[in-house]
Amino acid sequence: MMESSWPENDRKRRMVKELVQGQECASQLRYLLNEDKENDGSINIEDLVVKVQKSFINSLIILNNGEFDEVSQIPTNSQLDSPCWDSRKSDDSGESIKSSKLKDRRGCYKRRKCSRSWTSETPNLIDDGLAWRKYGQKVILNAKYPRNYFRCTHRHDQGCQAKKQVQRIEEDPPKYRTMYYGYHSCKALLKPSQLLLDSTSNDSSILLRFDTNITNKQYHDDFVFQSSSPKEEHKDVVIIPSDDMIHDQSASSDYIISPDSTNFDHVTLLSYDHGDVISGQTTSTHSFDMGVIVESDDFVHDIFEFEFN
DNA sequence: TTCATTTGACCAGC
DNA sequence: GCTGGTCAAATGAA
Structure with missing residues (x-):
């Protein structure tokens, strides 16, 4: 049975989520490859590649207005490659x-x-x-x-x-x-061993690392990161551009980090700006309902790494 | 026993 | 009639 097209907002949100997840994996990948980090095997590089690819796959499909069984992206030439599906x-x-x-x-x-x-x-x-x-x-x-x-x-x-x-x-x-x-509407497709997060973090915290480049100015919706920790399953962390950013794209960039449905007391900014570590710089929050504001002058190229605990 | 793959057959579209 | 997409029985693997 064919599903109808998604509402625009829902489609956009889904696509952004897919891209953000892919970007997060790409950042992890870059972190491992370019900075010559030791990998104890807890993070599977190939799995990261797989997840990035999956992100592109689903994003491209969603881009096609959510037509689950009939999508287009690259204009395939060919009648050779134009099979006709009808489940x-x-x-x-x-x-x-x-x-x-x-x-x-x-x-x-x-x-x-x-x-x-x-x-x-x-x-x-x-x-x-x-x-x-x-x-x-x-x-x-x-x-x-x-x-x-x-x-x-x-x-x-x-x-x-x-x-x-x-x-x-x-x-x-x-x-x-x-x-x-067609779009993968099923669940539980990825191997559970694929953790997005640094497994060296302690059990009670969540480490979130992302490149703010993904939060491109053209998007003004919430950004949802799906993250996980060894003890807890998945948590959506919502990255919300501040009002300044939304209304004035040239404004300095503040981000509101709001772990959704979690009970963390603090967010620690571990590093930013291409790995320059500012250890121990903790940004406390009054309430995660309100989020945490993180300031940056050059958000486009910064890489943030947060720990929620 | 269950699930995935192989493979020949069937059929719509051209 | 040819080609390609799919089905489903047979077979294999775990």
Whole structure:
């Protein structure tokens, strides 16, 4: 069943959330790679890449007005790459077929025209962190390698309509083209071991690190970071540009950090400005209902790292 | 036993 | 009639 388009606000919020999560992972990745930090293995670099990729995937899909089974982004050329999806066909065919006592009417479905897709090409097969189940493979005319068809594992139990096609297009260097269709509406797609946060932080605190560049001035909505800690599951931390920022984009940037539904007493600013550590600089808060104001003269390029405890 | 993959068949669209 | 997307039985893996 196809879902209708999201309300604009909801769509925007979802997209921002996806991008913010991706950016957070990218920042983590940069932190590990560029600053030559020791990684004790608690943070899996490959998992971070996966999460960044997932962020892009979902953002691009959301960008297409939330059309779950028909999206476009990169204008795929090709009719070669313009498969037509219609998950409803299985409802019209598969189930009814069973009851109609026709034993083998496999492939009885209705293809739909004009479905567009967006595509990514990678030098290797990257696990995008989503749960896919292969349901077909097809030799494609004039193609050296077969095309593989995947649908979301949770298609039946959660009605997730996401699909993708993967095809190797070059051998040396190896190159794979992945075409995505539909939005992943299912839950629990990522491995639980993927922690966004620094696992060295103590159990009672949450470490949040982000690059304010992500909070681009063009966005005036709340920014929601989903973070986690070893003891607690997920907490949404809302980053709210101050009124000055909203109304005057040239104004100095204040951010209101408001952990949502948490009971933290303090926010400690551990570092900012590309890793220049200001240890122990604690920004207390009267009430997290009101948030914490963090001042910065150059918010665009700052990297903030907070600890909630 | 359950779940995922493989693979040949079926069928819509061109 | 050809091509590509999907189904579902058979098979394999855990």
